[in-house]
Amino acid sequence: MSSCKVIEQVVDKGLCIGCGLCVSACGNDTLKMELSDHGFLEPRHVNSCGSSCKGNCLSVCPFNPEPDDDVRTETELANTFLNDSKKQSDSIGKYINTYAGFSNEHRANSSSGGIATFTLIELLKRKEIDYVISVKEGASQNAHYEYAISSTEQELLQGAKTRYYPVTLAGVFDKVKELEGNFAIVGVPCFIKSIRLAQKVEPILKSKIKFLVGIICGGVKSTFFTEYLASKTGVSVSEYSKPEFRIKDENSSASDYSFGCLDKNSQQNTIKMKMVGDMWGTGLFKSNACDFCDDVSVELADISLGDAWIEPYRSEGLGTNVIVTRSQLAEDIICKGIETNKLTIEELPVDRFIESQRGGFNHRHNGLGFRINKRRSKGLSVPPKRFEDDNLTFLLKLIHLMRMKVRKKSLVVWKRTKNAEQFDKEMRFSLNVLKKLTKLNQYQKRYSESGAIKALVMRKVNKVLK
Structure with a gap:
């Protein structure tokens, strides 16, 4: 069987995120998505590529190590697809406005503040789209969740919750090409990037996929x-x-x-x-590819949505969205929702938006250069990234190193134990080390400004290390 570029350069190098766009792009029934031994969806080579292979599978991969210059990073792609956005931020990319709030009708029964549900229903009502592709409950016991197509509000509401489960877009684009009408798709940053790359390769996808809803992601889980x-x-x-x-x-x-x-x-x-316990800051059960993503705010979506992890919003149990509008259509939907009192929303300064996702920015921007250097030291390539400077303190480098070790160890231990009690026991030491290092960093950050307080820090340090 002949080699496959996406298998050789991405999957075998530990950078596959499972989006499945390579399967659709190949078009030769060469690839099939299957669960790996560690619980991630990955393409498998099932047939020979043949002499007609053009490498389309790699061209739509969000972790392609050698992309063309015009799709080198999210910045270049945003310049192609988000012409309505006139503002620019190094942290969040191109945008029109940033907000925080919720849908008065959909908040209780949707993820976070229900803005995704509201936006998609409005798109259907306006006849801007005919179909929504989002994650819903799977049809089988083994596939708990999967991407599916909705054409009515009732169908759409079946997929209005958060799903921390591996899904793939493989095969979905066949439906996009077959069905008459326009589409909106919901996805996390890497999936949205793969869709934009596919739209560059196939013009029919650019003409039929009219709107992308981006969900800010803490990491794809196994x-x-x-x-x-x-x-x-x-x-x-x-x-x-x-x-x-x-x-x-x-x-x-x-x-x-x-x-x-x-x-x-x-x-x-x-x-x-x-x-x-902390399932996100520790990196437990997370895909390795996520450690090499620098898109915190879903920079290529028409609208980007996340949780408002800042006060006063995080004190509200029903949830509140932070929102970034990047296309005029998205901005119009939000403004109309405010005008008609369907949305309870206020403008949110960009620095407050960044603070609401502080953990994501610290990990994906500030810590990325360190992880890139570690990977390159092993002779492994990395896709072009915009945040490659390694300015971490020695303590922060230890924290990021421990996160990498915890991520990897969690997959190995769970594969063997399949029991939470035994897993917790075997992971306890590594997680405690990470927790203590994190506490040390917090003390250092909080109290390092005066000599008197430095003495207090050292006492705290000694106590934590005991």
Whole structure:
């Protein structure tokens, strides 16, 4: 079987994110998406590429190590697709305005503040689109979630929740080409980038895909993440079904949500995520490719949406969105929603938006250069990135190094144990080291300005290291 460029240069190098656009772009029934041993969707070579292969599979890959100059980074792609955006930020890319708020109707039953649901319904009502491609409950026990097509508001509402589960766009674009009408697609940053790359390759996709809703992402998780959470609720990993990742508590804070799933008797078992521990800052069950993404705010979407992790918004249990409009259509929908009192929204200064996603910017921008240098020291290539400077302190380098080790170790340990109690036991030491290093950094940042306080820091340091 002849070699495949995307397999050789991306998958085998540990940079595949599972978007599946390579499968659609190949067009020769050469590739098929399958779950890896560590619970990530990846393309597998099932047939020979043949002499007619043009390398389209690599051209639509968001982690292509050698892209053409006009698609080198998100910046070049934004200049092609987001001509309505007149403002520019090094942190969030091209944009029109930034906001924070929620949909009065859809907030309670949607992810975060319900702005994605509101926007997509408005697009359908306006006849701007005929179909929405978003993640919904899967058709089989093994595929808990998958991308599916909606053409009505009722169908759309079935996919209005957060899904921290591997999904793929493989095969979806065949439907885009077959069906008459226009589409909106919902995706995380790397998926949105792959769609823009595909639109560059195939003009029909540019003409039919009219709107992209970007979901700010803390990292693509393995199926192991869901198995672990199910096990934490007391349900066997072989018996759980219908996982729910964000069960809100309107009487608490936005971060005080629960995970739930059904057991073999169809009884729901839940656990508060604050009882589970930090699933995001630690890198547990995360894709390696995510460590080499520098797009925090989904810079290539028409509208970018995330959680408002700043006060006063994070104190509201039903959730609040931060919003970036990047196309005039997106801006018009938000402004009309405010005018008709369908949305409760206020403008949010860009620096406040950045603060709401501080953890993402610290990891994906500030820490990226260190991870790139570590990867290159092993002789591995990295796609072109805009934040390659390594200015981290020695302590921060230790923190980022530990995150990388924890990410990798979590996949190895869960594959072997498949039991939350045993997993927690084997991961405890590494997680404690990471926690102590993080505390040290917080002390250093908070108290390093005066000599008197430095003495206090050293006492805290010694205490943490014990």
